[in-house]
Amino acid sequence: MSFWNSSRSGGLVALALVIALLPLTFPNTYFFNVAILIGLNAIVCIGLNLLIGYAGQISLGHAGFFGLGAYVAAILSSNHGVPPLAALLLAALLVGVLAFAVARPIMRLKGHYLAMGTLGLGIIIAIVLNQEVGLTGGPDGMPVDSFSLLGWQPYGDRIWYWIVGVLLLATVWLALNLIDSPVGRALRALHGSEVAAAAAGINVVRFKVLVFVTSAILASLAGSIFAFYTGFITPGEANFFHSLELVAMVVLGGLASIYGALIGAAILTILPQLLTVFHDYEMMMLGLIMMLVMIFMRKGLVPTLANLLWRRGS
Amino acid sequence: MTLLQVDDMSKAFGANQVIEGLSFGVSPGAIHSIIGPNGAGKTTLFNLITGIYRADRGRVLFDGRDVTALQPHELAKCGISRTFQNLQVFLNMSALENVMAGMHLHSDHRFWPSLFHLPMITRRDRELAEEARRLMAFVNLEDYLDAHASAMPYGALKRLEIARALATKSKLMLLDEPAAGLNPSETRAIDGLIQKIAESGVTVILVEHDMRLVMGVSDHILVLEGGRKLAEGTAGEIRHNPDVVAAYLGESARKQ
Amino acid sequence: MADFLQFLFSGITVGATYALVGLGFAIIYNASHVINFAQGEFVMLGGMSAVFLMHLGLPLPAVIPLAVVATMAVGVALEKLAIEPARNASVVTLIIITIGASIFLRGSAEVIWGRSFHSMAPFTGSEPIDIGGAALLPQSLWVLGGTIVAVVALKWFFGRTRTGKAMQASAFNPYAARLVGIDQRFILMLSFALSGLFGAVAGILIAPISLTYSGVGVMLGLKGFCAAILGGMGNPFGAIMGGLLLGISEAMTAGYISSAYKDAVAFLIILLVLFFLPSGLFGKRRTERV
């Protein structure tokens, strides 16, 4: 136990150092921008990895929760004068309630039916955001008033970098806590064998609902912050392709690995930026890289590399 | 006084009537065996008792309480635990965590305290880990205290499932073919383990094909054929029951 | 009444393409338990390569088989190069691989054919036929006829040929099929070829009605997936029914309620069905064995 605790705090300290020192290497604000996007994607992916990697329940619709978090916070704060922080929390509450309402029937589904159910849910959210032009501005998107808290306004990429950095660190810490607790054990158990988990007294449905709602709320929070940070959102944030991107980040980094979710988010956020030099070939390359990594590193980057190092070491 | 009472239970899968009008009682503090040829419905019966399948008809009473329509986790809470014929180990966890997962009902699994790793959570978890180690020793798995479940051999996994079932601290434990696939010396070890479990005060219902094991440990035997009760009694009575000899023992004797 | 007929015609036409795409999902799922998210890309490839070959001045009777064969070849290549090396990988890993393939194929199509929309001339005239006051495009008849031919051929293939029977058998029980000497790898390859075929046919048939472009496969693929799930995953003929049902409901919604939410209909139906019948409309209700 103490070993786990020490390795955990070691990881957290390392992550804190990376977040603290990274800006020293940034030549311009563009890098801050990319780093912020990585952080926000990572927050979503950590939640999603609790759901997919630890509890074994796939979701192809989490961009829907991200988009909803962005839009609800934006609409409440920009159109109805709700203080931004309250808008963000209300959005999280609303998404949580929505996720809770659909979780029972959705989490009853298994395998490909579950993939279909979550995919459908995400797409319906995206379509609503696209069509309710009066509320959301439709496909053209909507501007978002900047964030303010008691008169203080985080302005510029640097400040947002620190905000997102701290939130990411907190998310990693909480996720690691959860995994290494009876709750995390119950989640992993129902992934290992649902019947055996139930036979051990684990209320399988309750824990599935719990992890689904938790991951949806994390996506919503990241979405709201994204809206305040960029100041402009479009329904694209909620679309199917973004949902796939999020799952791809989780799987690429490594299922059931909190740091894997972070690495996966970093790679798939940076990669398209790098690939823009290939212009027309960008999309082709992205698809190709995704395929190659998954074919040759089935367990994802972090677990595969950790395994390699482990073997070298011993 | 019976601990478990099954009344007139029936279950069909499509046109296949697997359990038909089955009634029996299990008195506390003994080893009860259920035997019968493959496909007799033994595993289905376990799945019905533990709430994994829903019966078409009939009632289950446990500890005097009607538990017929309860969910599997609710039955676990009532005090029924089990192992599985086809291993259902959590292969994504360490051996110790498997046993700790079995202690779920006795752990503090509230969400918020777990999320913040409050001291009460970690303290309780340390106690559980200690107890899980003891249980692993109880089933002779002390060599695997640090092992990952996916790296353990089959025989050890069989015992790990028993340790996980013990971890629930149940009153009644259903063991579905715990010796299947084990070699003779491993089977003897399981034999001793079952007796140790019964001595610790847990009532055991055992499904097993190994007749030597069954005849040796059972206080009471129920013979199932085609989903119906063929015979019931002590090992001696069953051994000499002409129906059983004809339908079951005779057949397995011929095979050997 | 004329309105209703009109909506029905367009519903059946679109539904037939969903059905063909769904069929592709079901066939691959049966052979490998993989959900091929690149299925929609087969439709796009069929349509785009047909348009391209027409541009080269080839006659329609040559264009169709060439475009179909080209798409089948892509299907086989996808199976050989990406799916087969990753057999035994987890379901999510395989899903990501096919998603990668889908992105790759769409990207390649953009590189080869650009991002613009293309139209294709109808096979036989564009003069609508009047039926009960509703206009039926001749191309719709082609779509319907093509779908019927495809389904009948598949039925014949599964029911009458050795290979088809082997494919059915190994979907039903892969282990037993291996024991009697059915070559799983061949079956797998064949399944990708067949879904390439059905995808391409759908893409070519529908190209003269709706414009075709590099991204056309995304929604079609998802709707096809809906059709396959609605029919009970792995039940090819259920997928056909599912596709038609979705197409018709969509057209009716667009006609009578709101065209804005037309695309949501399929997903709404699928959610409702899954909530109440977790294994689809025509899927077998089974108690999971423990």
Ligand SMILES: Nc1ncnc2c1ncn2[C@@H]1O[C@H](COP(=O)(O)OP(=O)(O)O)[C@@H](O)[C@H]1O
């Ligand atoms: N989930 C299920 N679906 C359909 N049939 C089942 C299911 N579970 C068991 N059966 C059938 O019930 C019968 C009894 O099986 P089982 O209870 O496993 O027998 P035993 O454990 O005595 O060997 C068999 O014919 C088996 O095929």
Ligand SMILES: [Mg+2]
């Ligand atoms: Mg059995």
